[in-house]
Amino acid sequence: MRKMKGNRLSSIVMHNLLIAVLAFIWLIPIVWLACTSFSSYSGMNTSTFFPKEWSIIHYIKLFQPDTVAQFPQWFMNTFIIACVTCVISTAFVLMVAYATSVMRFPMRRPLMNLAVILNLFPGMLAMIAVYFTLKSFNLTNSYAGLIMVYSGSAGLGYLIAKGFFDTVPRALCEAARIDGCSEARIFAQIVIPMSRPIIVYTVISSFLVPWMDFVYAKMILNAGISEKYTVAIGLYKMLDKSLINNYFTMFCAGGVLVSIPISVLFMIMQKFYVEGITGGAVKG
Amino acid sequence: MKLKKVLASALAAVTVLSSAALVNAEETINLTLWGAEEDQTLLGELVEEFKAAYSDVTFDIKIGVESESTAKDTILTDVEAAADVYSFASDQIYDLVNAGALIDLDEYAEALTMAGKTLDDVKAANVASSIEAATVDGKLYAFPRAADNGYxxxxxxxxxxxxxxxxxxxxxxxxxxxxxxxxxxxxxxxxxxxxxxxxxxxxxxxxxxxxxxxxxxxxxxxxxxxxxxxxxxxxxxxxxxxxxxxxxxxxxxxxxxxxxxxxxxxxxxxxxxxxxxxxxxxxxxxxxxxxxxxxxxxxxGYKFVGVNGYAENAGWAVLLADFITNEQSQQKFFDQRESGPSNSNIIDSDAVKANVAIAALAKQAExxxxxxxxxxxxxxxxxxxxxxxxxxxxxxxxxxxxxxxxxxxxxxxxxxx
Amino acid sequence: MASEKKGAAASIGGFFKAIGNYFSGFGTAFAKGDAFVKLSALWMGAGYARRKQYVKAVIMTILEVAVIAFTVTFAMQYVPKFGTLGTVKMEKVFNMKTMKSEFNDYDNSFQILLFSLFSFVVWAAFIVVWMKNIVNAYKLQKMEEAGEHIKTFKEDLHSYIEEKFHITLLTLPVLGIVVFTAIPILLLIFVAFTNYDQQHMPPTELFTWTGFTNFLSLFGGGGLTTTFSYAFVRVLGWTLVWAFFATFTTYIGGILLSLLLNSTKTKWPKMWRTLFIVTIAVPQFVSLLLVRNFFSNGGIVNTICANIGLTGFLRDIGLVSTSYIPFLSAPGWAHVMIILINIWIGVPYQMLIATGVLMNLPADQLESARVDGAKPFQIFRKITMPYMLFVTGPALVTDFVKNINNFNVIYLLTQDVYTTTNQAMANSQAKEVDLLVTWLFRLTQDYYNYKMASAIGIIVFIICAVFTLIAFNRMIGNGKEEDYQ
Missing domain, CATH: 3.40.190.10 (Periplasmic binding protein-like II)
Structure with missing residues (x-):
């Protein structure tokens, strides 16, 4: 009996050790990012892992906007764009997923096939057309335009959510229908509350889009007015050949500052996961 | 042919109308200017000086960021949305001219009379090689601002x-x-x-x-x-x-x-x-x-300042482009940004000769x-x-x-x- | 194999059948309808007004007027020029008095193409509504003749949260997709049949229709460089290899990591999960650009490898010929590194999804398997994986397609860093590590070669479409959807 216990203990240790090793590998570049951002040298350090001299000067500089770096302003811009995008995208994804998963109507299959076909086309190519579409509505150099680009086609990414909705027991919906619930109520009051994990996933991924995209943002915010930039283009431009030597550390510091709120968001979201586990257990 | 005649007469009519209108209208002249990130502060100063030089006109000049090395990429994507006046590296001039993104300065030379000079003055003030590089098919398309884009x-x-x-x-x-x-x-x-x-x-x-x-x-x-x-x-x-x-x-x-x-x-x-x-x-x-x-x-290589072919206020744009590339401005670019001038007078100055990098560039120039x-x-x-x-x-x-x-x-x- | 084809064929066939039914329904309605049904063809509110559905009549009339106004004020500026894509080139004259350039009323081929397309889409949608309208008017006529109850406007509205709820749900998302995806794609398909390139760039120059010229030159009819098909085959090959590995490594990795973290043996699972998630919380353009510098020829990993003698060792065994390890700058090395780095950023994402999905894993199945004495690996193979595949199967297909078009990873890791030493590739502006998207992106961004990029885009699209439609129909087309419900 004691031996069994010892075995179990060592297997637990091994298990956690494995996770620790993996986590270590995963975090090396992130640690490097964090360390570099505290370097006192403004260019790139290629000879040592840790900076030679530590300093928080580049964080201070980030909050003293100059013509190149207007970080606080960029952060606000991106935050606003991300919030609106996230609401619209999540709504679109859930709406399409519900319609295709739970409801049955004649055009369902053709529409789903059409969505697959649209997803196959290299989206990068269509960028120029999207740009001129926005321009004709006078939406270039505006956040409304960017938000539309980020969330307009969100419905196409419905498949994961649909796969999830497919696992919601159909009997529940049928019972509700017999009780006289409208489709809208089934959607809002039965299916949505059961789908927290997938909602969390959708919210996270759509919230991230504006923080990560630099291709569309660069194209649409093309007036060169730096206080209108999103974090992504602002930081990306710091790596311009003529600037990298003076701004590389600031770029790292900016990267760290962007990651912190997103990480916090992820951590809050984790709680929902736990709730999802218990919810699933009750359901099962 | 016929079309051209109609066009010309229509334009003439428009000219008469608009010039008559201009007499009373206190119009704000909107201009946009693109320059490199690191030059923004100086460009801001120069724009203020420009406004002061023409104090009887109301300007609204917006300065945007576009690095000289990537100007072409941004401008060619949408010429009409690009700035009226912009700086760019000399190797981009052919593509820019082809895309209609630069005006032929000879056609707009008249505007320079407002600054009391002619296009020949501009040509004479800058070193011949820089003017040559800004010339495509015998036509001058840009104002040289710096001659330091070499190694x-x-x-x-x-x-x-x-x-x-x-x-x-x-x-x-x-x-x-x-x-x-x-x-x-x-x-x-x-x-x-x-x-x-x-x-x-x-x-x-x-x-x-x-x-x-x-x-x-x-x-x-x-x-x-x-x-x-x-x-x-x-x-x-x-x-x-x-x-x-x-x-x-x-x-x-x-x-x-x-x-x-x-x-x-x-x-x-x-x-x-x-x-x-x-x-x-x-x-x-x-x-x-x-x-x-x-x-x-x-x-x-040179850095040029050009005027967008689709600029509405092209005349003022020409004046602004000339202003930020004239001798005084180039001197400021040298003083504040250590930019190697294309203006012959400044190149000959002792300060420039004392600058190690720019002096070496001048040696290599030959x-x-x-x-x-x-x-x-x-x-x-x-x-x-x-x-x-x-x-x-x-x-x-x-x-x-x-x-x-x-x-x-x-x-x-x-x-x- | 046969059933797959049947699946795809059936769905396409069904689509056309539906269209056929639609038209025959319209024909019957128009032929057999009364005067008001026929009048509906001209005044869309007529049928409704006759059946006392006044609100609907007004709405339809407003819609009709709006479309006519759109046609007259907007569409007619562009559609008539669609055949030539414009003839008037830009000309301008400088007016010294106003200090302004004066432009003629010039044509912009791209605008003509885009807005014509817009008009076509609006008209097509309008025709569908118009036909549906007549069918509805006829239906109302029949209902009135049979003495049935005709719905009030309120009841009509109510149906949009009942049996027609899917229309309510889908309208906005579909509209968004049409404007921001469908129309741009259609436009690019049209561009493949024009000569839109650097020599013909609007607004200064006009471009026009050239038929199949671009496709001919793509398949060796001259044009482009001679090495083009050489580059195309290689880029396509790597694109497929990459998409396969990128999809499956992160997918399997994500599930394994999720199982590892959710195991009962794990201490502080939340903390570990958070640590992994931090990697995706850093925006890709930061983390990838950083990793690129991390592994660059003169970068820190190379410094360390040189210091510990790894570089020398690799030189001795002939794996490296340079004084540094070309992690991201030589074919082979770069390919492997890109896939590894993609695992780094992709696995935490998949772990999130897998965690979410595995929470809904039927617990009773697991329990009974455990009672039966199944080993963990057996449970994984027999219960966990099938369930995962069922739920995320369709997503796997989309992931694959997404990876075919994965621009960010390749562009951020190789742009400005990777220089090909293959002259034949270089002559076609391609690199060994290019995906088709990054190659097309450069063709449009640096060479403004929209016509060729579009033509290639269509070819790629056709290749992908055939493969994916089969896979997609197989995964969700066999009526499996109800299995787990």
């Missing part, structure tokens, strides 16, 4: 003597003896062309927009392309030579392993910090072609030339440089080198699509 040799005079830096052979030998390296970018058509230009080879643009290039043959000076490549391979194969990726020179300078590097004024501060008291710069060395020493050439190439040049030329840098080509394999050169020429001269 030369930075070196550490505490390690290398003036004799050492005269030729690549002695330079590399001295560097090896000191346990240091000499850095240059080979994988870039902008840098590696210097060897070919030095040996008398040329590039040019044909009327249909394709590039003409003769590097796989024999140059006007009688050298063969194969011999030039062998000379390059001899340099690249030296243990003291370091082939550096485009844009990475400043990192390597800062890292401290180099005692000399081929770069431009943008790395002046980094080089100064890296070499300390030994900071020095001069023209590029000579290199071996066959059994002779040949002076390495270079690409003479061996420099404008790089006239089309868009198809860059990728094949970059790959060719990388082949040399990695030692894929062998110095004793004449046929292999000739094939590589032929492939290069084939790619560069390919028809435009």
């Amino acid at each position: 030369f040799l930075y070196y550490d005079s505490s390690v290398l003597s003036e004799e050492d830096v005269a030729s690549w052979d002695s330079l590399l030998a001295a560097a090896e003896a000191a346990g240091k390296k000499v850095g240059m970018t080979l994988a870039s058509g902008w840098y590696n062309a210097s060897f070919f230009y030095g040996a008398g080879f040329t590039t040019d643009l044909n009327d249909d927009g394709t590039t003409a290039i003769d590097w796989n043959g024999t140059s006007a000076d009688g050298y063969t392309g194969v011999d030039v490549v062998k000379g390059m391979l001899q340099i690249a194969s030296s243990p003291a030579f370091m082939a550096i990726a485009d844009g990475d020179i400043s990192n390597q300078l800062a890292a401290g392993g180099l005692c000399a590097a081929v770069s431009g004024t943008w790395d002046a501060i980094t080089a100064q910090e890296a070499f300390g008291d030994g900071y020095a710069a001069t023209k590029l060395p000579t290199f071996t072609v066959g059994d002779q020493q040949v002076q390495q050439g270079s690409v003479a 061996f420099g030339q404008t790089q006239t190439v089309g868009g198809k040049y860059w990728d094949p030329a970059q790959t060719f440089g990388e082949l040399i840098a990695q030692g894929t080509l062998k110095a004793d394999d004449d046929a292999g080198i000739q094939t590589a050169l032929d492939t290069l020429v084939e790619g560069v001269t390919a028809p435009l699509e």
Whole structure:
């Protein structure tokens, strides 16, 4: 009996050790990012892992906007764009997923096939057309335009959510229908509350889009007015050949500052996961 | 023909109407100006001065950020949305003219009378080579603002003597003896062309927009392309030579392993910090072609300020472009940004001559030339440089080198699509 | 194999059948309808007004007027020029008095193409509504004749949260997709049949229709460089290899990591999960650009490898010919590194999804398997994986397609860093590590070669479409949807 216990203990240790090793590998570049951002040298350090001299000067500089770096302003811009995008995208994804998963109507299959076909086309190519579409509505150099680009086609990414909705027991919906619930109520009051994990996933991924995209943002915010930039283009431009030597550390510091709120968001979201586990257990 | 006449008369009518209207209207002149990030503060000052110079007109001038090196990419995506006045690097001028993104300054020269000068004054004030580079098919398309978009040799005079830096052979030998390296970018058509230009080879643009290039043959000076490549391979194969990726020179300078590097004024501060008291710069060395020493050439690049072909207030845009490139402004660019002027008077000033980097650039200028190439040049030329840098080509394999050169020429001269 | 084809064929066939039914329904309605049904063809509110559905009548009338106004004020500026894509080139004259340039009323080929397309889409949608309208008017007529109850406007509205709820749900998302995806794609398909390139760039120059010229030159009819098909095959090959590995490594990795973290043996699972999630919380353009510098030729990993003698060792065994390890700058090395780095950023994402999905894993199945004495690996193979595949199967297909078009990873890791030493590739502006998207992106961004990029885009699209439609129909087309419900 004691031996069994010892075995179990060592297997637990091994298990956690494995996770620790993996986590270590995963975090090396992130640690490097964090360390570099505290370097006192403004260019790139290629000879040592840790900076030679530590300093928080580049964080201070980030909050003293100059013509190149207007970080606080960029952060606000991106935050606003991300919030609106996230609401619209999540709504679109859930709406399409519900319609295709739970409801049955004649055009369902053709529409789903059409969505697959649209997803196959290299989206990068269509960028120029999207740009001129926005321009004709006078939406270039505006956040409304960017938000539309980020969330307009969100419905196409419905498949994961649909796969999830497919696992919601159909009997529940049928019972509700017999009780006289409208489709809208089934959607809002039965299916949505059961789908927290997938909602969390959708919210996270759509919230991230504006923080990560630099291709569309660069194209649409093309007036060169730096206080209108999103974090992504602002930081990306710091790596311009003529600037990298003076701004590389600031770029790292900016990267760290962007990651912190997103990480916090992820951590809050984790709680929902736990709730999802218990919810699933009750359901099962 | 008929259409043109109708157009002309319609325009004439519009002219009469609008000029009549202008008498009373206190119109705000909207202009946008694009410049590099690091020049924003200075541009702001210059714009204020410009406004003060024409105090009877109400201006609304917006300054945006667009680096000179990437101006073309942004502008060509949507010419109509681009700034009225913008700075750009001289190698972009052909594409910009083709896209209608620059006005022919001769047609707008009249506007300069407001500043009390003529286009010929502009041409006379700047060095001839800069005006030549801003001229396409005999027409001037931009105002030269700086003549510092070229490269030369930075070196550490505490390690290398003036004799050492005269030729690549002695330079590399001295560097090896000191346990240091000499850095240059080979994988870039902008840098590696210097060897070919030095040996008398040329590039040019044909009327249909394709590039003409003769590097796989024999140059006007009688050298063969194969011999030039062998000379390059001899340099690249030296243990003291370091082939550096485009844009990475400043990192390597800062890292401290180099005692000399081929770069431009943008790395002046980094080089100064890296070499300390030994900071020095001069023209590029000579290199071996066959059994002779040949002076390495270079690409003479400029920074221009142009007026968008779709600018509405084109007249004022011309005046603004002229203003930020005139002698006083160039002086300010030199004082505040250490930008190498294209204005002849400033070039001759003692302050400029005392500036190590700009003086070296001026020394190299005599061996420099404008790089006239089309868009198809860059990728094949970059790959060719990388082949040399990695030692894929062998110095004793004449046929292999000739094939590589032929492939290069084939790619560069390919028809435009 | 046969059933797959049947699945795809059936769905396409069904689509056309539906269209056929639609038209025949319209024909019957128009032929058999009364005067008001016929009048509905001209005044769309007529049928409703006759049946006292006044609100609907007003709405339809407003819609009709709006479309006519759109046609007259907007569409007619562009559609008539669709055949030529414009003839008037830009000309301008400088007026010294106003200090302004004066432009003629020039044509912009791109605008003509885009807005014509817009008009076509609006008209097509309008025709569908118009036909449906007549069918509805006829239906109302029949209902009235049979003395049935005709719905009030309120009841009509109510049906949009009942049996027609899918219309309510889908309208906005579909509209968004049409404007921001469908129309741009259609436009690019049209561009493939024009000569839109650097020599013909609007607004200064006009471009026009050239038929199949671009496709001919793509398949060796001259044009482009001779090495083009050489580059195309290689880029396509790597694109497929990449998409396969990128999809499956992160997918399997994500599930394994999720199982590892959710195991009962794990201490502080939340903390570990958070640590992994931090990697995706850093925006890709930061983390990838950083990793690129991390592994660059003169970068820190190379410094360390040189210091510990790894570089020398690799040189000795002939794996490396340069004085550095070309992690991201030589073919082979770069390919492997890109896939590894993609695992680094992709696995935490998949772990999130897998965690979410595995929470809904039927617990009773697991329990009974455990009672039966199944080993963990057996449970994984027999219960966990099938369930995962069922739920995320369709997503796997989309992931694959997404990876085919994965621009960010390749572009951020190789742009400005990777220089090809293959001259034949360079002559076609391609690199060994290019995906088709990054190659096309450069063709449009640096060479403004929209016509060729579009033509290639269509070819790629056709290749992908055939493969994916089969896979997609197989995964969700066999009526499996109800299995787990």
